Amino acid sequence: MEIGERLKELRKKRGMSQVELSKVSGVSQQAISNTETGRNDPSAETIRMLSSALGVSTSELLGEDFILEEHKLTPREYKMISEFRKLNPSGQKHMIELATMYQNLEEYRRK
Numbered sequence: 001m002e003i004g005e006r007l008k009e010l011r012k013k014r015g016m017s018q019v020e021l022s023k024v025s026g027v028s029q030q031a032i033s034n035t036e037t038g039r040n041d042p043s044a045e046t047i048r049m050l051s052s053a054l055g056v057s058t059s060e061l062l063g064e065d066f067i068l069e070e071h072k073l074t075p076r077e078y079k080m081i082s083e084f085r086k087l088n089p090s091g092q093k094h095m096i097e098l099a100t101m102y103q104n105l106e107e108y109r110r111k
């Protein structure tokens with residue numbers, strides 16, 4: 001799937017028109033339309049602005065990150081993975097240790 005198709009899909013999933021996305025993102029409606037129809041490829045800054053307005057990572061908007069659909073993760077799970085990826089190896093290790101600690105506590109286990 002091309003970036004224009006992903007942009008349109010993400011925009012529609014959020015119930016936004018091109019005009020609404022333009023207002024929220026600061027990207028012109030014409031640039032959004034041109035991207036969605038494949039007439040133009042957006043700049044890195046435009047991708048950043050659109051992904052921020054849509055609440056997704058630039059990787060997801062670019063199609064580098066299929067994990068959400070592929071594994072049927074909830075938005076909460078996806079957020080956890082996104083935060084994990086921002087950490088250095090030491091931070092990731094500590095995050096795993098914390099998750100393990102919490103799963104071993106009865107009050108936090110699923111019933």
